[in-house]
Amino acid sequence: MLKRYFPILSWLPGYSRADLTNDAIAAAVVTIMLIPQGMAYAMLAGLPPQAGLYAAILPLLLYALFGTSRSLAVGPAAVIALMTAAAAGVVAETGSAEFHFAALWLALMSGAMMLLMGLFRLGFIASFLSHPVMSGFITASGILIAASQLRHLLGAPISGKTLPQVVPSIVGNLGNMTPATVILSSVLLVFLFWSRKGAAPVLMRLGLSAPSARLLAKAALLVAVVVSTLLVWVFGLERFGVAILGEIPRGLPDFGLPTVDLDLMQLLIVPAIMISIVGYVESISIGQTLAAKKRESVNPDNELIALGLANIGAGVSNAMPVTGGLARTIVNHDAGATTPAAGAMTALSIAAAIMVLTPLMYFLPRATLAAIIIVAVLSLLDFRALPRTWSYSRADGAAMAATMLFTLLVGVEQGLLAGVGLSLGLFLFRTSRPHMAVVGQVAGTEHFRNVARHKVATDPTVFAIRVDESLYFPNARALEDRIVQALSDQPGLRHVVLQCTAVNYIDASALESLEAINTRLKDGGVQFHLSEVKGPVMDQLERGHFMDDLTGEVFLTQFDAMVKLSPDLTSACANEERCDTLLRSA
Amino acid sequence: MLKRYFPILSWLPGYSRADLTNDAIAAAVVTIMLIPQGMAYAMLAGLPPQAGLYAAILPLLLYALFGTSRSLAVGPAAVIALMTAAAAGVVAETGSAEFHFAALWLALMSGAMMLLMGLFRLGFIASFLSHPVMSGFITASGILIAASQLRHLLGAPISGKTLPQVVPSIVGNLGNMTPATVILSSVLLVFLFWSRKGAAPVLMRLGLSAPSARLLAKAALLVAVVVSTLLVWVFGLERFGVAILGEIPRGLPDFGLPTVDLDLMQLLIVPAIMISIVGYVESISIGQTLAAKKRESVNPDNELIALGLANIGAGVSNAMPVTGGLARTIVNHDAGATTPAAGAMTALSIAAAIMVLTPLMYFLPRATLAAIIIVAVLSLLDFRALPRTWSYSRADGAAMAATMLFTLLVGVEQGLLAGVGLSLGLFLFRTSRPHMAVVGQVAGTEHFRNVARHKVATDPTVFAIRVDESLYFPNARALEDRIVQALSDQPGLRHVVLQCTAVNYIDASALESLEAINTRLKDGGVQFHLSEVKGPVMDQLERGHFMDDLTGEVFLTQFDAMVKLSPDLTSACANEERCDTLLRSA
Structure with a gap:
């Protein structure tokens, strides 16, 4: 019974020294990825960089206590960050204190919803979201995410939340690009793309074993961060218009419930529902895929409880909504994480990094974080899914197309709603005509x-x-x-x-x-x-x-x-x- | 092919003198019911009395041309009138010109939606509305309708759209009742209730055949109207505070499309969808029940087209939303209507009445119309449906209870949405757990x-x-x-x-x-x-x-x-x- 609600009881008693070693190595690798990614996703969500780091402390500790997946890496994630930006952007100006306040309430409310769904076994609600809708939504979100980073990559004031806003803004800003930023971005993008496939073979030729080489290749993010920061610092690139992160507060976040604002909460109900469902579906699919590899199991209700608590943890620690992220989870798994303790160790490493390393990030160029986001979201794009789904079933293809079009042209929430509405309508249409x-x-x-x-x-x-x-x-x-x-x-x-x-x-x-x-x-x-x-x-x-x-x-x-x-x-x-x-x- | 869209072609060529006689008798009986009912339902919808009469002219002619049911009596109906009042009440003050304007757009928009559903064979959309939700909604609407008429029955300024608003208003107005109105209402209610069961036997004892007696008993409405009008006129009851209808414009309505107001239309989309679906479901059930008695058939798509055009007709003739009404349809059928021509003849009689009789209605007490509404809605109330449904299936019972509670306590639209949402959710819950x-x-x-x-x-x-x-x-x-x-x-x-x-x-x-x-x-x-x-x-x-x-x-x-x-x-x-x-x- 206790094990039902505290899955930690099923692995902690048998925790061995070997487990500790494995988990510690995995935690080190994930931390190296998570520091730049956390700051990048915070920037994507329109929040200060530390919000992404805070999102990698308390939420990870809570997931380690309550999660059933042994290798899921929880934390800030691209699509959820985009949804946060869209929802908070409706009620406050990006970058303002109210904006972060709205993001915290989004984390708290979507966390509370996940928690309730888990406790009352309402996970079936996620089945409202069909595969084609989810897949179309993620691809369209990936495009919007990439578009949103152009301002940092090109150093031009490109703005807009949907394609009809962004495209004219790009055209209008073609003359406003910052040459130094463009050059830096190009180099970083080329390096990061190359590192995905090219770094491991080079490291192997240097004598590393294949698995170690693959893991060390993940440190490419860190290399990009360190080298670009040094470049800015040494050559004073900020004088050439390269935007830098600036001061990041040192030390742990302030903990505490943000002020209750019922009007704001009412405005955020629908986006919070969407974030909770998208976050859950993303996370559970990743968790189940990896659990199957080890012939373990992931309990959907427990996952909802754990993700819910992780998001509530994010809300009370000045962070941002979190979920299980695909890339880091795979790294965590490949690095040999054997229990959720790896997540807890990651959290502690991030906490240590915040207390020590933040002054070193003063000169980190925003373009570096944008390049990291671009490389991360490319794995989200699946353009062949639409023709494949359409040829399999017109109804599913239409639902996917509607989701993509509405997301790109109108907005992320409208896209999800259009897709869910259409797939439900088509489902009812089919069931309304029984054979x-x-x-x-x-x-x-x-x-x-x-x-x-x-x-x-x-x-x-x-x-x-x-x-x-x-x-x-x-x-x-x-x-x-x-x-x-x-x-x-x-x-x-x-x-x-x-x-x-x-x-x-x-x-x-x-x-x-x-x-x-x-x-x-x-x-x-x-x-x-x-x-x-x-x-x-x-x-x-x-x-x-x-x-x-x-x-x-x-x-x-x-x-x-x-x-x-x-x-x-x-x-x-x-x-x-x-x-x-x-x-x-x- | 032509017959598919013009069902009139399937009965007009074979139209006989006997058909003409039957239809004319039925039209006469329905007209006698429809004049007071039309004005009463217009009052219920918060519209001037003539709107209810106009709703019985052009819409009936259009339904006669395009409808497939041979005895369905289209026109103003209680639940649709309540929904109109609720929706128009959100955008304008009851009784204002903007209020009637909103009601016209509701008719036009719900008509256009029905027409589209019919042309594109989308009638399955009505299956979103499950039986328990519809049944709970109609009973709860009946209660709200009865409550809304208390102000006219008691001659006190009772107001409010939901029970939490109406009940305190009743308590607060206990001292403000108009004695003459209360006495008149009581006599009228007793007479009308008695006439439902008691009038026919008396008429039979006077020598009429059973069917004629049953039909003549329907003239009780007319008797109530004539006698109460005479009472007011002869005894000057308006001086004792009995509210009267006052002047009703003589002659046919002005035809024409109301001014296009996109903002208003956007506000009315959801209520218009609801009116079109509730109106269609109400109408098709009545139509199919009667068609089965004669082993005829009613085509759902054609019915949508016909009802859609009837509502568009209502919208362009200063009327109000219409649908097939149960009570008048049964009377029409019992009186021997054999083709939709009966409806066309009813429309012509109403048109004649408007041109001739309206001055005579100056002294008609509002309490008479309220009493007519009360007697009509009593047949809508089915309090045993809830325990019956609950004992059959918890899920269906819960959907019905939610619909009733939300309708009574929050509002008609919220009630329908809650019921449809819950029944869809429970349906998905069940299908999400296949055997x-x-x-x-x-x-x-x-x-x-x-x-x-x-x-x-x-x-x-x-x-x-x-x-x-x-x-x-x-x-x-x-x-x-x-x-x-x-x-x-x-x-x-x-x-x-x-x-x-x-x-x-x-x-x-x-x-x-x-x-x-x-x-x-x-x-x-x-x-x-x-x-x-x-x-x-x-x-x-x-x-x-x-x-x-x-x-x-x-x-x-x-x-x-x-x-x-x-x-x-x-x-x-x-x-x-x-x-x-x-x-x-x-």
């Missing part, structure tokens, strides 16, 4: 099959229909319409038999529909029968008064029903030849 | 059944699971979670077989999930197989690259899969006794 088959008897058998697909015998006084789905409100009307239609189409009709083989559930709407069908058929002088009703469904039906009002009977099988309602047909069909004659005369 | 069964082989057969329900043999190296639903985004994650879980639970696992007997469809989200399952199993050294995949689903899967990546095979049957993956088990199970030994040793 229904009018059935007839196969000659020489007791089987009944779709008249449209098989050579079967039917009786004009009996309308036998099979519904291949459970009956609930989205499809209740379709059945009603179809049977009422038959009533006017078949003048000789005397019996309707609903074959319930595939019906696992009947909700109150469908029950009302069945009652309406029964009444309408009765008014038209037709009896309504059921066949092959499953046990639990029968129990359900007997709870209402439907069974008392039913004009017809409930038959065990469709064949039993036809023996009673159309003895001529069934006796004729017992003999294959006679049935064929019947078919020809029909 | 999944781990299966094993039944001794001595080639059948595989749920291990939890049957005595079956399984192999610890094979995890065979059957999903009893199509795979789409709401349930994709559940399957992923379940299989990934098995990977960590069964250390000896080498094969996973997904039995797809019940899978009719796999959407892009589920496909991604299958790919993720395949990859994760591969990472864990486990092969992923499918069995009993239906033809169309197989075609679908082959469109993506899933089949190329699949680590395992696709088997025709679950038995084939087990013969290959676990020959020991299947050969042992061929012999019932040996299988039993196997079961005991497992």
Whole structure:
């Protein structure tokens, strides 16, 4: 029981010296990545650089206590940072104190939502977000993120949150670029891109083993940071217009709940819901993928609780919303992290770095952080997903396209809402048209099959229909319409038999529909029968008064029903030849 | 083809003298009901009385041209009037010119939405509104409607749109009632209630046939109107504080599109969607019920087109939103209406009445109209629906209760949204947990059944699971979670077989999930197989690259899969006794 809520109890008692070594190495590698990435994502969110570092302390400690994934690296992440910037930008000016205040409330509120979803096992809410919508959203966000960093890469005052705002701003600022910044950015981008694939082979040639070389290659971020900072410092590049980070407060963040502002909280509800769902879906997919590699498991409810607490931790420590990040998680895993203790050690290293290293970052160019973001988001872009999804299913492709277009052209929240709305609408559209088959008897058998697909015998006084789905409100009307239609189409009709083989559930709407069908058929002088009703469904039906009002009977099988309602047909069909004659005369 | 869009072509050519007589009688009876009801519903909507009469002219003519129901009586209706009052009340003060302007745009916009839904066959959108939500909404609306009429019945300035506003207002106004109005209302209410059941027997004793007596009893409304008007006029009751209608403009309405106001239209989009859906659902249920009695059919798409045009007609003729009304439709049907021409004749009678009778309505007490509304809405109240639905299904009962509570306490739009939101959420919750069964082989057969329900043999190296639903985004994650879980639970696992007997469809989200399952199993050294995949689903899967990546095979049957993956088990199970030994040793 305790282990259910405190997963730490399942690994801490058996924690060994070997585990400690592995976790410490992983923590060191992740810290090296996290310091520049944390500051970069804070900049992306429109927050001061330290917010990204603070987001790597308390949240990581809380996740280590409550998380079930052994290698998930929690912290600031690109898409969540973009969503934070968009939401806080609606209520306050970027860079203002109110803006950071809004970001803290976003972390607190989305954290509280995740926590509640986890405690009440409401993780299914994340299933509102279909794969195509999530995938389209991430690609579109990646484009917007890259676009938002152009101002730092080019040293020009490019602004705007959507493509229709950014593109004219780029065009208008082509003459305002800062040459020194452009040169620095280009060098950094080339180096960082090269390092992704090219650094490891070089390090191997220098004598490192393949795994060590791959890990050390991740230090390319650190190299970029150190070298570009030194360049600025030594050559005084800030005099040539290269924007630098400037002073970063030294020491741990102030802890405490930000002032409660109900009006602000109301404005942030919808974005907080979105951040909690996107953050959770991103994180759980990464966690499950890695857990599978080690044949471990990740508990979705626990993950919600842990991520929720991590975000609340971010909110009370002057940080920003957090989630599990893909790149750092893979590094953490590859570096050999064996327990969540690696995350806790990362947090301690970051805390130490904040107390010692921040003065050294004074001359760190913003262009370096922008280049780090650009390289990170490129892995998010998947342009082939749209044609692939479209060719697989028009509905899913349309939902993905709508998400991308709305995100790029209108905004991140509108994009998500459009995608979720459209995929829900299309889903309801599909479920509102369940597969229904009018059935007839196969000659020489007791089987009944779709008249449209098989050579079967039917009786004009009996309308036998099979519904291949459970009956609930989205499809209740379709059945009603179809049977009422038959009533006017078949003048000789005397019996309707609903074959319930595939019906696992009947909700109150469908029950009302069945009652309406029964009444309408009765008014038209037709009896309504059921066949092959499953046990639990029968129990359900007997709870209402439907069974008392039913004009017809409930038959065990469709064949039993036809023996009673159309003895001529069934006796004729017992003999294959006679049935064929019947078919020809029909 | 022409008949598809002009259903009038299917009845007009065969129109006989007998039809004419029947329709004319029905039109006369409906007109007598519609004049007071139209003015009453206009008052309920916060509009001048003539708006309700105008709503019974052009809309009825348009419905007669485009409608497929032969006896549906279109016009102003109680619930739609309440929704109009609520929506227009948000953007303008009740009774102002802007208020009527908003009501006209509500009619135009909801009409346009219905028209589009009909033309593009989007009627399935109405399935968002489940039976319990609609039923709870109508009962709660009935209560609010009754409460809104207390000011007219008691002659006291009672105000408020929701119970928390109305109840204190009633208490505060207990001392402000107008005695003459209270007495008049009481007499009218007693008379109108009595007339519903008591008038017909009295008329029969006076020598009328049963059907004629029942129809003539409907003239009780007219009697109430005439007698109460005369009472006011003769005794000068207005001097005792009895509120009267006052001047009603004589003659036909001004036709024309109201001024386009984009800001206003944006504010009215959501209420217009709600009015179009509630109006359509109300109307189609009534239409289908009556059509079934005559074994005729009502085409849902045509009904949307016809109702849409009727509402657009209302919007351009200074009227108010309209839909098919239950009470008048039953009267129309009972009075013998055989074609939509009855509706057209009703429209002409109302037009004649407006040109001639309006001066006579100067002294008509508002209390009379309020009493007519009260008697009409009582038939809407169904208090037993909630306990009945709750006992049938907790989920449906909760959706109904939420709709009623939010409607009564917060407002009509919020009530509908809460109900639709909750029922959708609960529906997704249910579909997000599809029925999944781990299966094993039944001794001595080639059948595989749920291990939890049957005595079956399984192999610890094979995890065979059957999903009893199509795979789409709401349930994709559940399957992923379940299989990934098995990977960590069964250390000896080498094969996973997904039995797809019940899978009719796999959407892009589920496909991604299958790919993720395949990859994760591969990472864990486990092969992923499918069995009993239906033809169309197989075609679908082959469109993506899933089949190329699949680590395992696709088997025709679950038995084939087990013969290959676990020959020991299947050969042992061929012999019932040996299988039993196997079961005991497992």
